[in-house]
Amino acid sequence: MSPKPPVRHEPTPGPSAPPSADERAFDRAFARWAARPPETPASIAARRIEHRLPAPKRPRRLLPIAPRSRGGRRFALAAAALVAVGLALTLSWALLRTGPPAPFSLPSTPPDKPARAAEALPVRGGSDNVLVIDLDARTTLYLNLGGT
Amino acid sequence: MDAIAHRRTDLTDLAGTVVRAATGDRAAFGRLVEAEWDRLVRLARTVVGDGDAEDVVQEGLLRAWRALPGLRHPESFPTWVARVVLRRCFRRNRRHRPGVPLEAAREPEVHPGVEAGLDVERLLAMLAPRQRAVLHLTVVEGLSDREIGTLLGITAGSVRAHRRRARNALARHQGVFTGSIPDPSTEPAKPHEAAP
Numbered sequence: 001m002s003p004k005p006p007v008r009h010e011p012t013p014g015p016s017a018p019p020s021a022d023e024r025a026f027d028r029a030f031a032r033w034a035a036r037p038p039e040t041p042a043s044i045a046a047r048r049i050e051h052r053l054p055a056p057k058r059p060r061r062l063l064p065i066a067p068r069s070r071g072g073r074r075f076a077l078a079a080a081a082l083v084a085v086g087l088a089l090t091l092s093w094a095l096l097r098t099g100p101p102a103p104f105s106l107p108s109t110p111p112d113k114p115a116r117a118a119e120a121l122p123v124r125g126g127s128d129n130v131l132v133i134d135l136d137a138r139t140t141l142y143l144n145l146g147g148t
Numbered sequence: 149m150d151a152i153a154h155r156r157t158d159l160t161d162l163a164g165t166v167v168r169a170a171t172g173d174r175a176a177f178g179r180l181v182e183a184e185w186d187r188l189v190r191l192a193r194t195v196v197g198d199g200d201a202e203d204v205v206q207e208g209l210l211r212a213w214r215a216l217p218g219l220r221h222p223e224s225f226p227t228w229v230a231r232v233v234l235r236r237c238f239r240r241n242r243r244h245r246p247g248v249p250l251e252a253a254r255e256p257e258v259h260p261g262v263e264a265g266l267d268v269e270r271l272l273a274m275l276a277p278r279q280r281a282v283l284h285l286t287v288v289e290g291l292s293d294r295e296i297g298t299l300l301g302i303t304a305g306s307v308r309a310h311r312r313r314a315r316n317a318l319a320r321h322q323g324v325f326t327g328s329i330p331d332p333s334t335e336p337a338k339p340h341e342a343a344p
Contacts, residue, residue: 019315026266026318027287033268034190034288040202042185049206050178053213 166222169213177216181209184226187289188233194284195237195277197269204240208233231299234281241277274321279314282307 019027038045126132129146168176188208192201212232219228272280278300285296293304300307 022319023315026268026271029266029268030272030283030287034194034284036190038186038189038193038202040185040189042182045185045202045206046178046182049181049209050174052206052210053174053177054210 162225163222166216166219166225170216170219170222177213180225180229184229187226188230190288191230191281191284192233192237194272194288195234195280196240197273200240204236205233208236211236227295227299231301234300237281238277271318271321274317275314276310279310279317282310283314286311 040048122134124132124134124140126143129144131143131145133141133143135141165176165179169180185205188205189201192204192208196204208229209232212229215232219225272283275283281300282296285291285299291299293307296307297304302310
């Protein structure tokens with residue numbers, strides 16, 4: 001297997017040398033050849049192309065292109081998504097700090113007794129049909145349980 | 149780039165016409181086409197030949213119409229549209245490969261490509277498309293290397309390299325077409341080269 005020949009990089013040419021006599025002769029012939037008028041005159045070509053132009057699909061923007069404003073629909077969506085992520089992060093942080101909610105448990109006091117002693121009615125006494133309750137120091141309630 | 153724009157167009161209000169065309173004004177685009185048509189066809193003729201030049205320019209102009217709203221500097225329209233057309237030319241060349249084989253070029257014949265004893269059209273066919281474009285922009289349009297580089301999307305050094313290769317290739321073939329250099333294939337074989 002023969003070794004790969006080294007890659008030769010062509011040096012970047014400097015300013016061009018003045019053209020030789022042969023090159024000048026070619027340039028003159030080339031310029032004359034290129035100067036021939038096109039077969040289709042410009043005015044006819046312009047009308048022909050005008051008729052071939054497709055209709056613009058959407059209203060075109062004026063040039064130069066204006067910078068995008070902050071009030072667009074995309075911006076609103078992005079802002080809403082950012083706020084939602086922020087709220088979710090705050091909520092999870094608060095839950096982590098307070099710990100999980102307490103599991104469900106039965107009340108420690110039986111249901112037939114008042115849950116808080118301060119709220120218990122101060123029953124002074126009574127009979128089978130009448131219940132005497134002191135609502136405060138000056139008011140006494142006689143509750144007839146017989147219903148007659 | 150502005151220098152090219154001012155040199156290339158006859159429109160008095162180029163930027164205004166371009167902006168109107170970019171907003172969908174067909175008549176304004178028609179005026180731009182009218183101003184640029186001859187120059188673009190001449191450029192395309194050098195790169196793809198007479199047969200396809202006008203078709204390629206039309207394709208390029210239709211593409212330019214669609215892309216016009218994206219043009220940021222309206223005053224650079226002449227350079228920009230020439231670049232669009234050149235891209236279409238290079239693409240067409242990649243598809244069709246219209247190079248003329250040297251054997252065919254050796255047959256003497258008279259056609260419109262012959263200028264002052266030089267068969268320009270056949271000489272150009274010996275060059276790569278990009279070399280043809282560089283030569284046209286240098287010789288016919290008189291652009292500087294930097295301007296040509298801007299138009300073709302290459303550096304000024306690359307422009308000089310393309311031109312130098314084109315000149316070398318022309319120097320190799322020019323004599324064959326003018327008859328000043330003997331064609332090696334028709335030369336009588338020297339005694340020491342003759343087959344045993």
